[in-house]
Amino acid sequence: MTKVEVSFQHLPTTAISDATGGHTNLCSTIKPLANHFKIAGRAVTVRLPDGENGAVLEAIRAANEGDILVIDAKGNTNRAVAGDFVVSLAKGIGVQGFVVDGVIRDIAAIRELDFPVFALGTTVAAGNKNGGGKVNVPIAIGGVTVHPGDYIIGDVDGVIVVPQQDAEKVIEAAEEKILKDEKRAQEAHVNGKESVVAYLNKVLGK
Numbered sequence: 782m783t784k785v786e787v788s789f790q791h792l793p794t795t796a797i798s799d800a801t802g803g804h805t806n807l808c809s810t811i812k813p814l815a816n817h818f819k820i821a822g823r824a825v826t827v828r829l830p831d832g833e834n835g836a837v838l839e840a841i842r843a844a845n846e847g848d849i850l851v852i853d854a855k856g857n858t859n860r861a862v863a864g865d866f867v868v869s870l871a872k873g874i875g876v877q878g879f880v881v882d883g884v885i886r887d888i889a890a891i892r893e894l895d896f897p898v899f900a901l902g903t904t905v906a907a908g909n910k911n912g913g914g915k916v917n918v919p920i921a922i923g924g925v926t927v928h929p930g931d932y933i934i935g936d937v938d939g940v941i942v943v944p945q946q947d948a949e950k951v952i953e954a955a956e957e958k959i960l961k962d963e964k965r966a967q968e969a970h971v972n973g974k975e976s977v978v979a980y981l982n983k984v985l986g987k
């Protein structure tokens with residue numbers, strides 16, 4: 782794993798969002814399907830025709846260990862982009878998780894596989910298999926453009942895209958923000974109620 786990947790695995794999404802100004806946070810309707818799901822890795826992108834899911838298999842074949850499949854399913858909530866079988870294939874080759882502007886099925890089995898999926902929700906219906914779709918092209922998902930190889934970081938607070946070329950400066954800014962927040966918490970709590978009041982007076986003015 783690279784130094785950048787290790788850093789993203791340890792940084793909270795909130796600090797990364799503060800560092801990026803929140804401009805590349807996915808729409809909050811894309812949620813982890815279990816609260817403990819956490820991902821940080823590089824994007825393999827998938828663009829699906831509405832209601833289709835065949836290209837997900839091509840993306841799994843193209844992925845390297847630790848990659849995250851980021852799937853533009855056009856917001857379709859009637860047809861699953863994957864179920865537990867497809868997820869088991871992805872897990873089998875070391876894919877870290879899925880981020881989907883759409884839905885999946887077999888959620889109980891996927892939770893049992895402990896495979897992180899971030900999605901709009903679930904459905905019972907399989908996706909259509911008429912073909913089409915593209916792997917590793919620029920996509921738009923949750924209001925954000927994602928290029929293949931961009932960093933994707935997600936947890937229960939949400940999902941963020943960090944363009945490859947911005948990664949190092951975002952990590953630096955996020956680390957600075959964490960230190961600043963720690964200093965602020967220390968100042969506000971060092972001496973019980975008295976220091977909380979002093980902090981509020983400082984911020985709000987007397």
Ligand SMILES: O=C([O-])CC(=O)C(=O)O
Nearest residue numbers: 863864865866867907908
């Ligand atoms: O075939 C599908 O659409 C997905 C599916 O059910 C599975 O992966 O188990």
